[in-house]
Amino acid sequence: MFHPFHKSFVCFHGFRLAKILKKPLEEIKSWLKKAHFYNPNNNTFHLLWIEILFKEKQIKEVNEYIANLLIQRKSAFLETLFCGNTRYYCDFIFDYFF
Known part of the structure; x- marks a missing residue:
């Protein structure tokens, strides 16, 4: 439907x-x-999930999740992360890394 x-x-x-x-x-x-x-295949959803993992202080899971994304869809994920072809501004995630 x-x-x-x-x-x-x-x-x-x-x-x-x-x-x-x-x-x-x-x-x-x-x-x-x-x-x-x-x-x-929406990489923004992956970034938002990473944000949730950071908020839950699940750093090991963040590392594993990102490692898997880089293996499975590196180019598309990095393009979204650095706001290539997305309408959702993604720089919020960098604050969590620092």
Whole structure:
């Protein structure tokens, strides 16, 4: 009925609203997981997941997640990270690395 990108878009906005409304982290994560499920190639969702892992202080998981992304989709991921062809400004993630 609805294209997966539409479903992903709706879930992404659920994620954004949950963050704005300061909902519990589990609810925020749930929306992002759903958005990613419908659009697994969206690198912005990967960056947002890394942000959540940082907030949870799961540094080992961050390292493993990034390592896997660099193996599986290095070029596309780095392009998104450095805001190549994305509409979502991604420099927020650098604060967590420092």
